[in-house]
Amino acid sequence: MKAKSGTMSSTSPAGRESEQEQAGGAVRAEQRASGPGRLIIAVYGIFAVSATARAAYQIATKFSAAPAAYLLSAFAAAVYILAAVALAKKGLRWFWTSVAAISVELLGVLAVGLLSVFDAALLPDDTVWSGFGKGYGYVPLLLPLLGLWWLWRHRPGRPGMR
């Protein structure tokens, strides 16, 4: 597999070559970390870092105040890290790992969002996913939808790509 056969610059011979490579189905499936995928991975990376820092801060300074919320923060951080790494890696196993991680992320943001609406007392302190991620401009809600759409478009053996 070509490692970095992305779209360099569309005018150079190398660029045209890589576009032809992309036409092959197998190679296409390996373009998850290319083009718009790089932005998706970058945003996952930002959330991985910020969620980890936030969870570490909460657990280190005030864990006893709301243990459930802070453990949830730590879990969310782990999901973001896994998703960012899995999206950036090649291969079928990492593809399904990223599908699993992003699905868990989507379920998490929906479940915690609903919970914070209907039973705010259960999670007294904010997490990344509280209120469907409104503290983070609803990016936590949009990101998994975008991620799953991206993975669907770049699924292995996508028909019509060969």
Place this chain on the structure above:
Amino acid sequence: MAVDGFFITGVVICLVSALICIVAAIIRQPPNDITILAVAAVELFLLVYGVAAVFRQLGGEPVAGEAWEFWGYWITALLVPVAAFWWSMLERSRWSNLVLGAVGLTIAVMLVRMEQIWDMAGTAL
């Protein structure tokens, strides 16, 4: 919230930097000198901001919140432009300019939080 000059300057630099990178992506440019310098400007501001923060603290303008939290944000913020630069250089497509544009937006949000810690104005986050 006592909005000081550093904060306003920083946010303006971040937003202009993000705008330059996003426009470059829209007109289908791969990362070039202009977008890389726009991100470098953010990094340079952060360095100046950090040095100034040391002197402000020594000069009797202490951090109202937790000092270690402020510096934690600062160190993390310093790494963001470097990481984005590395990630965008691995594949120089127009999309990498959006990665560079994410730097300005991310650092702008972090500056807001750092300013809050400095003043203890908003503890909502």
